[in-house]
Amino acid sequence: MTLANQEVYFSEKEQTFDSIILYMDLDAFFAAVEMRENPELSDVPLVVGGNPKTKQGVVSTCNYEARKYGIHSGMPINQALQLCPHLTMIRGSFKLYNEVSKSIMKILEYYSPTMKVAGNDEAYLDLTEVVSDYEEARTLAVELKDDIYATERLTCSIGIAPTKILAKIASETDKPDGLVIVKPLEIADFMNPLKITIIPGVGKKSAELFSKDKIFTCGDLAKFPYQLIHQKFGKYGLKTWKLVRGYNTEKTEDKFLNSERKSISEERTFFERYKTWEEMWIQIDSTIDTIIARMKVKHMSYKTITLKIRFKNFETYTRAHSLSSYNTSEKHVRTVVQKLLEEFENKKPEDIRLVGVKISNLRKIDNSQKTLTQFF
Numbered sequence: 425m426t427l428a429n430q431e432v433y434f435s436e437k438e439q440t441f442d443s444i445i446l447y448m449d450l451d452a453f454f455a456a457v458e459m460r461e462n463p464e465l466s467d468v469p470l471v472v473g474g475n476p477k478t479k480q481g482v483v484s485t486c487n488y489e490a491r492k493y494g495i496h497s498g499m500p501i502n503q504a505l506q507l508c509p510h511l512t513m514i515r516g517s518f519k520l521y522n523e524v525s526k527s528i529m530k531i532l533e534y535y536s537p538t539m540k541v542a543g544n545d546e547a548y549l550d551l552t553e554v555v556s557d558y559e560e561a562r563t564l565a566v567e568l569k570d571d572i573y574a575t576e577r578l579t580c581s582i583g584i585a586p587t588k589i590l591a592k593i594a595s596e597t598d599k600p601d602g603l604v605i606v607k608p609l610e611i612a613d614f615m616n617p618l619k620i621t622i623i624p625g626v627g628k629k630s631a632e633l634f635s636k637d638k639i640f641t642c643g644d645l646a647k648f649p650y651q652l653i654h655q656k657f658g659k660y661g662l663k664t665w666k667l668v669r670g671y672n673t674e675k676t677e678d679k680f681l682n683s684e685r686k687s688i689s690e691e692r693t694f695f696e697r698y699k700t701w702e703e704m705w706i707q708i709d710s711t712i713d714t715i716i717a718r719m720k721v722k723h724m725s726y727k728t729i730t731l732k733i734r735f736k737n738f739e740t741y742t743r744a745h746s747l748s749s750y751n752t753s754e755k756h757v758r759t760v761v762q763k764l765l766e767e768f769e770n771k772k773p774e775d776i777r778l779v780g781v782k783i784s785n786l787r788k789i790d791n792s793q794k795t796l797t798q799f800f
């Protein structure tokens with residue numbers, strides 16, 4: 425096979441695993457909200473959806489108690505009742521679910537400026553520019569889960585991986601209240617034992633087709649030569665083959681709407697201890713000076729400002745704030761960083777080991793904008 429032919433099958437870009445994506449899915453969302461509002465419902469099998477009087481309609485969400493009977497979303501209510509005659513049915517308070525959903529999305533926004541809402545109970549966060557590795561991503565995810573629980577008394581399951589699909593699959597393998605991380609080198613170990621139907625788009629029919637070639641798990645498919653898969657199952661088969669290998673098959677345009685990989689950042693590790701916040705601020709301020717200088721040289725404007733703080737026990741916090749429009753103001757960076765710092769006021773500055781400041785969501789200033797900046 426020539427190199428030119430090989431390119432038909434996959435590109436190098438599909439095999440880069442340098443993004444860190446977090447996927448969050450609330451556990452049994454509607455049912456969980458009902459249980460929170462009415463604790464008596466906590467231990468009974470419960471479904472939201474359908475008409476409790478006529479016993480018609482379908483299950484919209486059910487709690488984990490109901491799932492024990494084999495009930496699942498999308499199941500006709502009368503079938504659910506056959507499986508569990510003492511099932512509690514609720515029509516649903518959709519206005520309340522909406523409010524809760526909005527509140528949770530607001531929390532998520534705080535953790536990364538690059539986010540994609542996928543439904544009322546699920547969203548993706550691009551953490552690539554927010555954390556420096558998977559350990560930091562784990563710390564962030566734990567904080568995020570705590571934050572959601574503290575605010576809305578709801579649990580969620582989180583998956584973190586180099587692509588959106590992997591992150592989603594990861595979250596599905598440990599529910600409820602799970603946190604599963606799949607690092608680039610762990611993709612094969614993670615995917616291979618999973619049933620092929622875990623891949624979005626692989627339903628009963630496709631599974632049956634695959635089973636004729638003794639393909640039951642993702643590992644079974646991954647082992648197949650891609651040329652053969654392409655021959656037998658066409659484009660769709662090849663795409664599935666790529667997905668079980670964790671390749672990033674997404675077109676760039678549907679990745680993240682506002683994703684922008686460029687950033688300018690500066691971190692300082694302190695070997696000296698600063699006893700007061702005034703002394704600490706002098707250090708942070710000079711970090712900002714460096715960033716601003718680099719931004720000016722590159723003729724950039726920014727939208728997002730991130731503060732990172734690590735304490736001597738290695739607890740790390742990342743806090744970001746996005747402005748509504750692109751900006752070149754030096755003052756804004758200082759004001760935002762100061763505001764983000766307020767959260768740590770009750771901690772001792774001498775316990776701080778590292779401080780980092782970053783501006784991201786950068787855009788080149790074109791000439792017309794440059795003239796504007798000169799005016800102000």
Ligand SMILES: [Mg+2]
Nearest residue numbers: 449450452545
């Ligand atoms: Mg959910």
